[in-house]
Amino acid sequence: MTATLQTASPRKSTGASISIDAVSKKYGDNTVLEAVDLDIRAGEFLTLLGASGSGKSTLLNIIAGFIRPNSGTVKVDGRDITSLPPHKRGFGMVFQHYALFPHMSVADNVAFPLKRQKVAKNEIRTRVAEALEMVELGHLGNRRPAELSGGQQQRVALARAIVFRPRVLLMDEPLGALDKLLREQLQLEIRRLHQEMGITFVFVTHDQDEALMMSDRIALLRNGRIVQLGTPEQLYAEPNCRYSAEFVGASNIFTGTIQANGFIDDADGQHYRIPEGADRDGRSLMIRPERLHIATETAFVPESMNRVEAIVEDCIYLGSSRTVQLRTPAGRRLLARTDVPRVPDGVVPGARVYAYWDVHDSRVLD
Structure with a gap:
């Protein structure tokens, strides 16, 4: 499981609520x-998650105003904006491709939306400096985009999106073009920005x-519908269906x-105990x-545990943890992940072992 980032409480929300x-x-x-x-709370970080074709980017573009829905409404703080054009919604927007002007300096790129709004020059200078400092690029204002790394260019795009102080920031796969290390760095930076600004973030990935x-919450989409909506912990620990899991x-x-005495595996008829109150269907x-x-x-398996015999197919070393790939006699493949010091001696490819789990650590799904 990937741990949810724990951060300090955000300052008072200045974001807007969105009702779809x-x-x-x-x-x-x-x-x-x-x-x-979908109701998006003022000041929260909501992610639209799903596979390609699930509808997540379409939903974001409907919120932004680039796409008109065939039916339904979009409201911001209770005001219907379904027919309002994008430039009148006042949202910040960050795309996967940075769309920076190559002939302009970093500062001029960030200032561009303010100049279009005819903001006073002194105010522009103040806001640009503030936005660049927030993304930790205050020292690079005179450079051109071609002189920056991919991660720095995406930070410029972020600064340009927040420079006019929007109440809602929309992001469509903004980190998709970056390598793993840069992605992880910017994930932390974007989360920090959200905590500092207190505005509503809607993020697609x-x-x-x-x-x-x-x-803060995730809306998981599949085939144009929201399959599950909840916190990261809820989606991971309490999936409401097999697709979500x-x-x-x-x-x-x-x-x-499920029968009277528990769960019966279709593959081999083996019986497993299930948590009380599990979905009988x-x-x-x-x-x-x-x-x-x-x-x-x-002898090492507690009597209260469910267990199944298996053969070790592979052991994958991942630094602090190890993933063990298993195969049951019925051909079912299983994964076990544990800290390296806790892997028992003798767990090597080809070994016959027993996989076991606490009844309360399992979940019955539709």
Whole structure:
């Protein structure tokens, strides 16, 4: 599991609330969004997460005003803006491609939206300096975009989006073109900016680790609908369906049926105990890899635990942790993830072991 970043409490919110009511969008016979309802709280960091074609970017562009829905409304602080053009909504916008003017300096790029609004020159200088300091580029105002790294260029794009002090900042996969290290650095920077500014952030990504790290809440989309809405912890620890469990984080999933005495695996008929109050109509049993333990002998498995015999297929070293790939006699593949010091001796490819888990660490899903 990717831990959610814990930060200091943000200053008082200056952001706007956004209410999306029954928004649908079609292109011919293709339904991209279907009656989507979503309330975004003032000042929160909400991520629209989903695979390609899920409708997340379309929904963001409807909020921005670049796309008109076929039906439904978009309201900001209770005011209907569905028919309002983008330039009158007052939102900041950051795209994956920086769209900087190559012939202008960094400072002039950031000042551009203020000049279009005919803001006084002294005020422009003050706001540009403030915005560049917020993204830690105050010393590079005289450079051209070509003289900056990709991460620095994306920071310039961020500064340009916040320089006119919007109440809402929309971001469409802004880190998609960056390498892993730069992405991780800017994830922290964007989260810090949100905490400092207190405005509403709506962020689009297909990267579940990015969503878990940065968000206050996540809306997971599939086929134009919101599958689950909740905090990162809720989506990871309490997925409401199999799709959510598989999309957000790695998971071990058994397919079967629930009978009076528990969950029966379709693959081999093996019986597993389930948590009290589990959905009796569920067809899947999910256990996260870090909740799956390994023992080399049955004597090491507590009686209260569910267990299944397996063969070790591979052990992958990941620095502080190790991922062990397992295969059951019925052919089901499992993942266990644990701290390196906790991997038992004898857990090597080809070894016969027992995978086990606490009943309360599993979840029954539709």
